[in-house]
Amino acid sequence: MRRAALIAVPYAWLLALFLVPFAIVFKMSLSDIAIAIPPYTPTLKDGLAEMIRAFDFENYVFLTEDDLYWKAYLSSLKIAAIATVLTLLVGYPMAYGMARAPEEWRPTLMMLVILPFWTSFLIRVYAWIGILSTEGFLNQFLLWTGLISAPLTILNTAAAVYIGIVYTYLPFMILPIYAALDRMDGSLIEAAEDLGCSRLSAFWLVTFPLSRGGVIAGCLLVFIPALGEFVIPSLLGGSGTLMIGKVLFEEFFNNRDWPVASAVAVILLLILIIPIVLFQLNQQKQAEADR
Amino acid sequence: MHALKLGMSALALTATVATAEEVRVYNWSDYIDEELLTKFEEETGIDLIYDVFDSNEVLETKMLAGSSGYDIVVPTGTFLSRQIQAGVFQKLDPAQLPNLENMWDVIEARTAAYDPDNAYSINYMWGTTGLGVNVGKVKEVLGEDAPIDSLALIFDPANMEKLAECGVHFLDAPTELIPAALAYAGEDPDGKSKEALAKAEEVLMAVRPYVQKFHSSEYINALANGDICVAVGWSGDVLQARDRADEAENGVEIVYNAAKEGALMWFDQMAIPADAPNPEGAHKFLNFIMDAQNMAAASNYVYYANGNLASQEYLIEDVIDDTAIYPDEAALDNLFTVTSWGAKDQRSLTRLWTKIKSGT
Numbered sequence: 001m002r003r004a005a006l007i008a009v010p011y012a013w014l015l016a017l018f019l020v021p022f023a024i025v026f027k028m029s030l031s032d033i034a035i036a037i038p039p040y041t042p043t044l045k046d047g048l049a050e051m052i053r054a055f056d057f058e059n060y061v062f063l064t065e066d067d068l069y070w071k072a073y074l075s076s077l078k079i080a081a082i083a084t085v086l087t088l089l090v091g092y093p094m095a096y097g098m099a100r101a102p103e104e105w106r107p108t109l110m111m112l113v114i115l116p117f118w119t120s121f122l123i124r125v126y127a128w129i130g131i132l133s134t135e136g137f138l139n140q141f142l143l144w145t146g147l148i149s150a151p152l153t154i155l156n157t158a159a160a161v162y163i164g165i166v167y168t169y170l171p172f173m174i175l176p177i178y179a180a181l182d183r184m185d186g187s188l189i190e191a192a193e194d195l196g197c198s199r200l201s202a203f204w205l206v207t208f209p210l211s212r213g214g215v216i217a218g219c220l221l222v223f224i225p226a227l228g229e230f231v232i233p234s235l236l237g238g239s240g241t242l243m244i245g246k247v248l249f250e251e252f253f254n255n256r257d258w259p260v261a262s263a264v265a266v267i268l269l270l271i272l273i274i275p276i277v278l279f280q281l282n283q284q285k286q287a288e289a290d291r
Numbered sequence: 292m293h294a295l296k297l298g299m300s301a302l303a304l305t306a307t308v309a310t311a312e313e314v315r316v317y318n319w320s321d322y323i324d325e326e327l328l329t330k331f332e333e334e335t336g337i338d339l340i341y342d343v344f345d346s347n348e349v350l351e352t353k354m355l356a357g358s359s360g361y362d363i364v365v366p367t368g369t370f371l372s373r374q375i376q377a378g379v380f381q382k383l384d385p386a387q388l389p390n391l392e393n394m395w396d397v398i399e400a401r402t403a404a405y406d407p408d409n410a411y412s413i414n415y416m417w418g419t420t421g422l423g424v425n426v427g428k429v430k431e432v433l434g435e436d437a438p439i440d441s442l443a444l445i446f447d448p449a450n451m452e453k454l455a456e457c458g459v460h461f462l463d464a465p466t467e468l469i470p471a472a473l474a475y476a477g478e479d480p481d482g483k484s485k486e487a488l489a490k491a492e493e494v495l496m497a498v499r500p501y502v503q504k505f506h507s508s509e510y511i512n513a514l515a516n517g518d519i520c521v522a523v524g525w526s527g528d529v530l531q532a533r534d535r536a537d538e539a540e541n542g543v544e545i546v547y548n549a550a551k552e553g554a555l556m557w558f559d560q561m562a563i564p565a566d567a568p569n570p571e572g573a574h575k576f577l578n579f580i581m582d583a584q585n586m587a588a589a590s591n592y593v594y595y596a597n598g599n600l601a602s603q604e605y606l607i608e609d610v611i612d613d614t615a616i617y618p619d620e621a622a623l624d625n626l627f628t629v630t631s632w633g634a635k636d637q638r639s640l641t642r643l644w645t646k647i648k649s650g651t
Contacts, residue, residue, distance in 0.1 A: 033634055035377045037357040068642065071651050134458075135518055156504050239463075239505045239648035247645070253348035254465075254641045256355065256634070 022269070029262035030055035040258050059263040069247065069264065073271065076244040079158070079233075080226040083165040087222045088215065090166055091173030095214075096207075098174070099181035110178075113171050125164055125235050132160050132236070156238035164232040169225065173218035180214025181207070213286045220279040224272055244268055314572040315340045317350065317361040319559065321531075322416070324592035331579050337572050345508065354379045358566055362573035365415055368405035368558040369466060369631040380411045381565045387574035388413075390581035398598035401628055402558050412560035413577055414598025416527075416590070419556050419618070419626055420467045421549040423510065423529035427542070428457045428520035440548040442475040445523055448497045455501035458519030463505040465644035467555055468495065468523065470629050474553040481629045483636045488643055495647045505648050511535070517543045526615055527595040534594075547615040549622065556626035558598070 031054070034041040042054040063069045098109045116124060131137045132155040139151040154160050184207065192202040208215075230245030237243075244264065251261035320343040332339050342361075344350050347370045353359045354366075354374055366374060374380060385391055391413070398414050406412045424439045432453045438444050445451065451459065461468055470480035472491040479487070503519065510522035515535035522529065526547055533545035561580065563573045579585060587605030590597045594609075596616050603611060610616050618626065632640055645651065 035373065035634070037355055037377060037379065039355045039377065066642070068645060068651055133518065135516060239502070240650060242645075242649045242651055250641055250645065253346075253352055254644075255638050256351065257638065 025262045025265055027055075028258055029059055029260075029266050030057065031259050032058070033257050033259055038258070039256050059260045060267075062260060063263055063267065069244075069267075072242050072244045072247045073267070075242045076227050076229075077271075079161065079165075079241075079243060080223050080229075083162050083169075083226050084219050084223045086162055087166045087169055087173045088219060091170055091218065092177055092215070094170075095174045095177035095181055095211075098178050099184075106182075113174050117171065121168065122231065125168070125232060128160070128164055128167070128236060129155060132163070155236065158237065158241060160236040160238075161233050161241055164236045165222075165226050165229065168232065169222040172221040176217040176221065177211055177214040180211040184210050213282065213289075216282045217279070217286075220275055220282075224275055224279075227272060228268055311338050312336070312569065312572055313338045313340060314363070314569055314576050315342070315361045316363040316576065317342050317344060317353075317359070318363075318365045318415075319343060320345050322365075322559075322593055322595075324588050327580075327585055327588055330585070331576065334579065335572075335575055337575065339576075354564065359564060360568060361564060362567040362569050363561055363576055364564060365559050365561050368402060368560055369629060371412055371560050371562060372405040372631045373633075374562075375406060375411055379564060380562045381567070381570065382410050383413070383563065383577070384574060387571070388578050388581065390578050390583075393581050393583050393586070393599050393601035395598050395600035397623075398558070401556070402560060402598070404628060404630065405558070406560065406562075412562040413581060415559045415561045415580065416593065416595040416597050417556065417558045418526040418595050418616075419549045419554045420462070420471065420523065420525055421529070421547060421554045423514050423522040423524045423532060424546050424548065425457075425514060425517060425520040426544045426546050428517070429454070432457055432520065439546065440551050442471060442550045442552045445521060446472065446475045446494050446498055448501070451498040451501035454521055455503070458503045458513070458521075459501060460510040460513060460519050460522040460524075461502050461505050462510075462523050462525070463507045463648075465640050466629070466632065469640065469643075470555050470627070471523070471550070474550070474627070480553060480555070480627050483632065483640075485639075488639060492643055492647070499647055499650070514545055515539065515543065517541060527593055530594045530613075530615060549615070549618065549626065551625065553625055553627050556628050 028040060031040045031042060033039060042051040044051060046054070094113075098106060098113075101109055129136075133139075134151045134153060134155070136155070138154070139148075142148045143151065154163075188206050188210070189202050192206045193199070197205060228245050229243065230249060233241045233243045233246060234249075248261055248264050248268070251257050251264055255261075314337050316339065318341065322343070323341075328339050328341055331337070344353075347367050350364060350366055351370055351374065354364065355377060371380075394413065398417060399409055402412070402414050403409055422439065422442075422444060424444070426439065429437050429439060429444075433450060438450070443450060444454075445459065445461075469488070469491045472494040473482050473487060474480045476490050476494055478490055482488075482490075508528070510519065510524050511528050511532045512535075513519040514522050514524075514529065514532035516539075517536075522532075524532075526549070529545065529547040533547065536543040536545050561577060563570055563577075567573055580589070581599060583599060583601035584605050586597050586599040586602035590602065590610055591605075591607045594613075594616060596610075614622060
């Protein structure tokens with residue numbers, strides 16, 4: 001009985017915070033646009049039976065008719081995947097360095113990784129506008145050093161979006177990898193080296209496989225939010241950066257088409273579920289391995 | 292202002308035991324002289340809660356979701372008209388608005404296209420969409436006879452190819468750019484048919500590669516700093532950029548021109564939501580704003596023209612004598628207005644805009 005009650009609490013949260021909002025969005029995706037408050041029909045005011053009778057999958061059919069939507073999904077997948085790899089390339093050495101640093105430095109290093117979170121995410125992205133613009137700090141610095149003779153155009157390009165995503169999600173990559181590396185037994189490396197491994201092959205044969213759980217967790221923590229990212233591409237990206245988050249915004253705000261916007265959101269969620277399930281499986285495996 | 296609010300409510304408490312009356316206003320950002328807000332509180336003893344937004348779409352979404360809690364909102368005419376259809380607003384009560392007599396019939400005649408008989412709204416500010424030009428840079432690139440007052444500046448690919456070097460921004464607003472493209476092509480700027488959209492597409496696709504960014508507010512800073520040399524923008528915003536450049540004394544000279552082929556004229560209208568908590572207070576606010584001196588103070592501050600004829604005698608010369616703000620008779624004839632987009636047309640429009648911006 002107590003056990004059941006204990007389990008019921010997290011499931012109640014899940015129901016209230018995830019399933020109910022999803023049901024509302026899903027319901028909206030089955031309705032039609034209308035000039036009214038709220039701007040779709042039918043609603044519960046029409047009665048439950050009437051509402052269910054009026055439901056249809058028209059909006060989902062519509063999504064398949066225009067290549068914009070799948071192009072935007074694909075482009076988001078591509079941007080999220082590239083950004084995840086870049087974040088890994090930057091984050092892994094940092095996590096490795098932290099795990100190898102003297103014991104007494106580690107809390108400070110950890111603190112430095114977390115510190116940016118104390119400032120609003122939006123302000124940090126805005127700061128990048130000041131850094132990357134043609135008259136920005138970066139260009140002024142490069143011009144001053146004489147490395148370039150004309151300012152580079154970085155802001156409003158895909159490069160700026162990648163910089164923004166890598167910067168924003170870097171801590172999510174570093175922390176799980178650091179946790180995995182920190183747990184690793186240092187004597188394993190010594191053993192590998194005693195058995196004739198070079199430092200490099202010891203890293204690839206011992207360190208990296210042991211940190212794989214952290215790498216997977218980090219990659220998913222970056223990939224999933226990057227896929228639906230809206231703020232970074234709209235502030236740093238150019239008009240050519242096609243992402244599903246932006247398409248969603250336009251459906252909702254510009255077209256006032258809440259039903260189609262909801263259908264886009266439902267599909268996005270379905271696409272996201274695959275990596276989320278992978279993440280869960282990985283976590284479970286990890287937990288079992290630890291036991 | 293907080294101290295003042297406290298003082299006012301203390302006064303209200305001693306006078307009557309009734310709870311402090313509130314009016315909640317939702318207006319565009321940087322769109323009023325804040326001293327007016329204090330003045331309203333002092334005159335009426337009503338607490339004024341003033342919030343801001345920066346896009347019609349955000350406002351509309353709030354309105355359509357219902358129960359926004361605001362007593363006054365300020366949509367643009369084209370948005371207002373379909374929100375009236377959706378039942379978002381309540382009719383004004385002229386008996387509570389003696390200052391209605393101050394309003395300018397020239398503007399009222401035009402806003403009636405969005406709000407028949409002006410039954411639901413009053414005009415707050417109006418302006419035009421045109422060309423913000425960094426004169427020095429553009430002449431450097433295109434030569435002395437650069438067409439800085441013509442849509443050819445932004446829609447002729449030959450010009451745009453050269454201007455791309457120094458940077459061009461377009462408003463990220465299809466409802467502003469499509470009419471301009473149609474005006475350039477010699478079509479009816481209010482066209483919404485498939486053929487009209489195809490014409491506009493042709494014009495815009497030809498210059499799209501040379502547009503650095505589609506954005507509706509960044510151009511103010513970008514123009515003022517000299518980061519870009521041309522922006523398609525709103526009159527008052529470009530004038531703001533001009534003043535910022537003057538203040539910075541950075542040698543950047545900005546000029547605003549409504550295009551000679553015709554420029555879009557728009558109207559920001561104050562209206563009362565149907566579910567406003569305090570419609571009586573809202574009427575008091577509207578009447579306060581329509582006072583000639585108050586309206587003049589607002590225009591003198593934001594550099595936009597208003598729809599209040601009586602206010603004109605209190606306007607500073609910088610505002611009333613600037614034809615970029617108050618166009619003369621001939622220029623006024625050159626301005627056009629557009630109607631709102633229905634749901635289906637709107638979808639084609641947004642889709643076209645995505646295509647223009649992203650190439651997909």
